Amino acid sequence: xxxxxxxxxxxxxxxxxxxxxxxxxxxxxxxxxxxxxxxxxxxxxxxxxxxxxxxxxxxxxxxxxxxxxxxxxxxxxxxxxxxxxxxxxxxxxxxxxxxxxxxxxxxxxxxxxxxxxxxxxxxxxxxxxxxxxxxxxxxxxxxxxxxxxxxxxxxxxxxxxxxxxxxxxxxxxxxxxxxxxxxxxxxxxxxxxxxxxxxxxxxxxxxxxxxxxxxxxxxxxxxxxxxxxxxxxxxxxxxxxxxxxxxxxxxxxxxxxxxxxxxxxxxxxxxxxxxxxxxxxxxxxxxxxxxxxxxxxxxxxxxxxxxxxxxxxxxxxxxxxxxxxxxxxxxxxxxxxxxxxxxxxxxxxxxxxxxxxxxxxxxxxxxxxxxxxxxxxxxxxxxxxxxxxxxxxxxxxxxxxxxxxxxxxxxxxxxx
Amino acid sequence: xxxxxxxxxxxxxxxxxxxxxxxxxxxxxxxxxxxxxxxxxxxxxxxxxxxxxxxxxxxxxxxxxxxxxxxxxxxxxxxxxx
Numbered sequence: 001x002x003x004x005x006x007x008x009x010x011x012x013x014x015x016x017x018x019x020x021x022x023x024x025x026x027x028x029x030x031x032x033x034x035x036x037x038x039x040x041x042x043x044x045x046x047x048x049x050x051x052x053x054x055x056x057x058x059x060x061x062x063x064x065x066x067x068x069x070x071x072x073x074x075x076x077x078x079x080x081x082x083x084x085x086x087x088x089x090x091x092x093x094x095x096x097x098x099x100x101x102x103x104x105x106x107x108x109x110x111x112x113x114x115x116x117x118x119x120x121x122x123x124x125x126x127x128x129x130x131x132x133x134x135x136x137x138x139x140x141x142x143x144x145x146x147x148x149x150x151x152x153x154x155x156x157x158x159x160x161x162x163x164x165x166x167x168x169x170x171x172x173x174x175x176x177x178x179x180x181x182x183x184x185x186x187x188x189x190x191x192x193x194x195x196x197x198x199x200x201x202x203x204x205x206x207x208x209x210x211x212x213x214x215x216x217x218x219x220x221x222x223x224x225x226x227x228x229x230x231x232x233x234x235x236x237x238x239x240x241x242x243x244x245x246x247x248x249x250x251x252x253x254x255x256x257x258x259x260x261x262x263x264x265x266x267x268x269x270x271x272x273x274x275x276x277x278x279x280x281x282x283x284x285x286x287x288x289x290x291x292x293x294x295x296x297x298x299x300x301x302x303x304x305x306x307x308x309x310x311x312x313x314x315x316x317x318x319x320x321x322x323x324x325x326x327x328x329x330x331x332x333x334x335x336x337x338x339x340x341x342x343x344x345x346x347x348x349x350x351x352x353x354x355x356x357x358x359x360x361x362x363x364x365x366x367x368x369x370x371x372x373x374x375x376x377x378x379x380x381x382x383x384x385x386x387x388x389x390x391x392x393x394x395x396x397x398x399x400x401x402x403x404x405x406x407x408x409x410x411x412x413x414x415x416x
Numbered sequence: 417x418x419x420x421x422x423x424x425x426x427x428x429x430x431x432x433x434x435x436x437x438x439x440x441x442x443x444x445x446x447x448x449x450x451x452x453x454x455x456x457x458x459x460x461x462x463x464x465x466x467x468x469x470x471x472x473x474x475x476x477x478x479x480x481x482x483x484x485x486x487x488x489x490x491x492x493x494x495x496x497x498x
Contacts, residue, residue, distance in 0.1 A: 071437035135461040 007295075008182045011415065013255040014094025014243035015355050016086040016192075020058035020236050020342055023067070024089060028352075029359055031341070032367045033388045037220035038342050039234045046200045054212045056219030057198045058343025060238035075136050076149055077114030078196035082239035082348075083146035084153050087190055091154055094243040097188055097253060105158040105186040106151035107177040108241070109169035109193040111347030111402065113143030116199055146194045150241070158186040164347075166402030167309075169193050170240065171350025174398075174410050175264035177244050187249040192241035192351035203235060209274065211311065223344075224371035225308035225315050225337035226379040233309040236343025240352030257415040259358040262296060262395060265289025269405030276314045276401065280321025286407035287325035287397065294395070294411040298329035301411075302394030303366050305357045307401045308337035309344050316378045318399065323380075334391060336360070336384045337369040350400030354410055357396040361414050364391045418497045419471070424490045427470055431463050445487040464489075473497060 017024065020038030021031035031038075038058035047055050062078060063085040073081050087108070091097075117140040124132050139145055144162035151160035159180065163172040170193025177191035206212050213232040215222035223234040250257055267289065269282035276283070291298065304322065308315050315337075322330050338356050345352055360366050366384045375383070395413045419427075429443035436459055449455045455463070464480050467473070467489065473496035475483075483489050 069437050071433070071435055074435070131465060134465075135458040139458075 009247035010178050010181045010244050010261045011247045011250050011257045012242050012259045012261060012358055013245050013250050013257055014090040015258065015358065016089030016091070016093060016242070017238065017240040017352055017355055018060050018063065018082050018086050019238040019240070019345070019352055020060050023061055025093070025355060032338060032356065033365070035368050035370045035386060036341060037370060038236065039219040039222055041219055042198070050200050050204065052200060052203055053207045054203055054214055055216045056222065056234070057203070058234055058236035059198055075140065077117040077140040077145060079110055079114055079194045080140065080146045080149045082196060082237070083108050083192070083194035083241065084149050086192065086194070086239040086241040087150040087153060090190065090241040090243050095255060097243070097245070097255065099188045101155045101157040103158055103187040104154065104156040105177065105180050105189040106147055106154065106156040106160045107163070107173045107180070107189055107191040108147040108150045109163045109173035109347050109351070110143050110146055111164070111166045111169050111195055112197045112202065114141035114145055115197050115202055117141040119199060119201055150190060154190060156190060165406035165408070166404050167344065167346050167349055168400040168402035168406035168408045169347035169350065170352065171354065171398060171400030171408035171410055172266065172406070173351060174242070174261065174354050175266060175408055178261050178264055181244060181246050187246050189244045190241060191244055192239060193348040194239035195346040195348045196237045197346060198235050198237050206235065213310065221371045223310045223340045225306070225310045225340055225369060226376050226383060227372045228374045228376050230310045230312060230315065232311055233339065234343035236345040237348070238345050238352065239348050240355050242351070242355060242358070258362050259415055260413040262411040262413045263290050263294030264408065264410045265293060267407045269407065271405055273405070274403045276317040277405070278313065278317055280317040280319070280324065282405060283318060283321035283399065283401055283407045284324035287321060287399070287409040290397065290409035290411045291325070296395050296411060298326040300395045301326060301329065301333050301397060302391050303357065303360050303396040304333055304335045305353045305360070305396065305398045306335050306337050307399040309339055314401070316376065318401070319379050319381055330381060333382060334366040334384050334389055335381050336367045338367055340370045340372070350398065350408060353400070354398045354412070357398045357412050360391060361396050361412055365389070366391050418494070421490055421494060424471065424493050425486070428467065428486060428489055431466050431470065435459050435463050443486055445485070445490065447486050448484055449486070467493065471497065
């Protein structure tokens with residue numbers, strides 16, 4: 001693979017996550033490798049109260065008081081709680097780097113923002129009046145709330161940013177942090193995504209779009225990307241955060257390096273506000289751009305963590321995009337569709353799945369895809385099914401696409 | 417029902433602890449909320465609103481700005497209950 005010597009190399013030195021599969025990266029990865037489904041029936045009174053057409057989701061545990069003290073949790077929307085918990089994990093995993101606050105950035109994305117806070121506050125306003133609406137409501141509900149909270153928690157003063165691009169947000173945060181380091185705005189960037197939208201209103205809205213699987217009698221098998229009987233995505237929540245550093249900074253402090261972020265590509269479909277462009281034209285441009293910026297060719301790619309949400313249209317559009325971008329080389333790529341286990345973590349998905357791609361390179365092991373019983377004949381790909389698969393040396397791609405027509409592809413390489 | 421100064425102090429300390437994580441024993445009568453306890457105006461508003469529920473009193477916004485110390489709050493609640 002070729003490289004551009006003038007380009008600042010950016011490496012990954014710390015990982016943190018709270019997901020439906022576990023409260024840490026290690027627990028999540030172990031569950032992922034053993035093919036554990038994260039979706040279950042929701043045990044909340046509102047499922048019955050509203051007669052929701054979808055009664056299950058893949059939920060993450062709220063951080064325990066020893067992870068996030070009660071008084072801190074109280075000032076954060078669940079999306080902010082997940083983000084701060086995951087950011088502290090990632091920071092500890094990176095060895096709590098000593099860095100000038102003016103050279104440390106926080107880029108934490110969300111697709112939806114503090115929707116629990118917003119709707120709970122509206123309920124309070126209606127039932128108890130304006131004086132009972134908590135003064136922290138606005139900082140908790142704003143979509144940049146999690147980015148601000150992480151910047152406060154770690155003392156990141158080089159910039160706090162919150163790219164919002166629906167389900168591409170997490171991937172866009174990685175791309176944004178990468179560019180902050182490459183353009184000299186920071187030496188270290190804490191990047192990722194968070195989401196907490198398992199609430200009856202967003203559930204009802206996504207269901208109204210017919211975007212969600214309605215396999216209520218079998219939540220564990222509902223997320224089935226590329227299966228002929230897939231009928232929509234499964235709501236998930238949680239957060240994934242990683243520590244990026246310039247290679248120079250990381251080497252100087254003797255950090256462990258897990259992977260290199262080689263490059264990212266973004267594009268927009270300009271086709272439909274929610275439906276994917278059926279030929280994957282926009283998505284393919286993002287992947288092609290990511291490979292170009294990374295200085296690698298399609299034949300270098302050994303693994304892709306696909307966006308693959310388990311919707312009838314989206315899964316096939318992504319395959320078409322990958323075929324355009326990688327051509328015949330796609331045949332030799334081990335593809336994993338990990339939303340089959342995590343569900344769709346919306347604005348966190350691109351970050352959590354980037355972590356999976358990094359771990360796949362680090363361990364040379366692609367995680368499995370579960371619940372595929374009858375592969376869609378339109379999916380002419382090498383999907384890793386049922387059990388993990390060893391990977392040859394090479395680079396990995398994570399895709400993240402979002403309503404609004406957003407496409408993000410990020411390319412990771414092994415630590416050199 | 418009127419409560420003793422000590423009971424009100426303990427209740428206020430509990431609210432401060434829940435809001436800020438400060439230990440209850442640090443909430444002493446002569447401490448200033450802003451200067452000694454480093455409590456910002458958002459947290460202060462939240463503590464006052466919760467105190468209204470906890471002690472069954474009403475503390476109008478125009479009075480809140482005069483509540484500088486823990487003693488101010490405890491005395492205000494005691495008088496409002498009385």
